[in-house]
Amino acid sequence: EPEVTQTPSHQVTQMGQEVILRCVPISNHLYFYWYRQILGQKVEFLVSFYNNEISEKSEIFDDQFSVERPDGSNFTLKIRSTKLEDSAMYFCASRQSGLDYGYTFGSGTRLTVV
């Protein structure tokens, strides 16, 4: 069964440092997403990406965040200057176009900011 692959599985970084989280969505999917989950809390939407541009973003997705699809397979989330409160599990997801809303989530990257 096709999977969304995320790397690394765990990233520890110092406050103020830049991090890049990587994702390989399912190859025939056209919509890409980043969600995050602070420990023990609900999953929160960050950003959606379609046709090489951001289609929607939440209030959480401020100027410190950016997304990119540098080639035909990878989808990245960059946090420019990490804060302690950025510590969370970050999930990449993708889905096909049309009426199928079936999101497929990756296993996540646990980001720890120290």
Place this chain on the structure above:
Amino acid sequence: QQQVKQSPQSLIVQKGGISIINCAYENTAFDYFPWYQQFPGKGPALLIAIRPDVSEKKEGRFTISFNKSAKQFSLHIMDSQPGDSATYFCAASNRGANNLFFGTGTRLTVIP
């Protein structure tokens, strides 16, 4: 603003029993209501989903009941098994928003 409210926060059920998790939503534009199952250290996995044109959908031991007038939907797990122990999230979406709004999750524990 909490778009999707979920209860209970945690649930303990005996093996073979019925697990029931409830969700309520506010936005009448929502037209897609999935349930996700999440095991520790893993991403949410789609379990079952329903659209508002039907009141019930069943897949194996899992059933979604949907009440459009009350803006509520629920997940029923029949014959609950220890392997069902996980966190369950309801969610809602509409085509215009292009993103999922998740509930706060229910940690289900099925006791052997």
